[in-house]
Amino acid sequence: MSRLDSFIRRMTAQRDILDHVCAEVAKMEGPVVELGLGNGRTFHHLRERLPGRRIVAFDRALAAHASSIPEAGNLVLGEIRETASRFIGIDAALVHADIGTGYEDRDAVTSTWLPDLIARLLRVGGIAVSGTPLDHPQLQRLAPPPSVPADRYFISRRV
Amino acid sequence: MSRLDSFIRRMTAQRDILDHVCAEVAKMEGPVVELGLGNGRTFHHLRERLPGRRIVAFDRALAAHASSIPEAGNLVLGEIRETASRFIGIDAALVHADIGTGYEDRDAVTSTWLPDLIARLLRVGGIAVSGTPLDHPQLQRLAPPPSVPADRYFISRRV
Ligand SMILES: C[S@@+](CC[C@H](N)C(=O)[O-])C[C@H]1O[C@@H](n2cnc3c(N)ncnc32)[C@H](O)[C@@H]1O
Ligand code: NI
């Protein structure tokens, strides 16, 4: 499969999963955390699906489209491993992480710290959505909605 | 519509249009020109759909995934307006351009030089596929395949 085909499938899975969980997140208190703002397309989508909700977005550097930049205070620049650690205990209702690189060795390093960070950002009952699997005792894997094949994008609940 | 939704639709339109025209391009002589290599996903797709065909890719700077970098001689870095001008007369069978920025003013500037550049890169009968409309007397707009709504992604033939 070409990388374009697989990218379209991954973005579609991301969107379908976020739409699926946003219905539940809308009924839960707590901010949303976006790890990897990038171009800001997912941030824009979340802002539309969860109007009025605080969304704190993280990236190494600002590279987002002008229409998709969080207001001051909700944009945190620097290495996520360090910057997001300062928000541990924020009791997020939703953490979304799309920080895979397409390089297995780099993603393997990320998987050594990302699941624990996400578990500590979430409130109990809160939801994690991620492009990479999150192996952690406090993150219980949930089944994706029917449109999403297994192992394309991942959902877990903080227990 | 969120920028994520519209991005998924645009990428899907791009893929469907390229798949549609590649059947015809496969029967035509001439290289492929990729204006805007980016992450290299479309380059990867074209290489899969047109095995063995020369694909010359242009970008301001190299930002592609390691799996999607053209061999030396087929990667041209710098401002496309200048670098691709040196390839006028190459008689390309297909030119693909995905260099829209999401900023209307910048894209308006691009549309002052891109259509003429593409017309001069293509052979007569060659095909242009673009994320922005190409208004030019030598580029005849073609209807997209049925899966693609009008005005999402554009096809023209060099007359
Ligand atoms: C795939 S992009 C995210 C795309 C985003 N979902 C969108 O809609 O545009 C990943 C982003 O995460 C950032 N990133 C990845 N790993 C990071 C890290 N360890 N610290 C900070 N930023 C990181 C990259 O700079 C990049 O902008
Ligand atoms: Ni469910």
Ligand code: NI
């Ligand atoms: Ni046709």
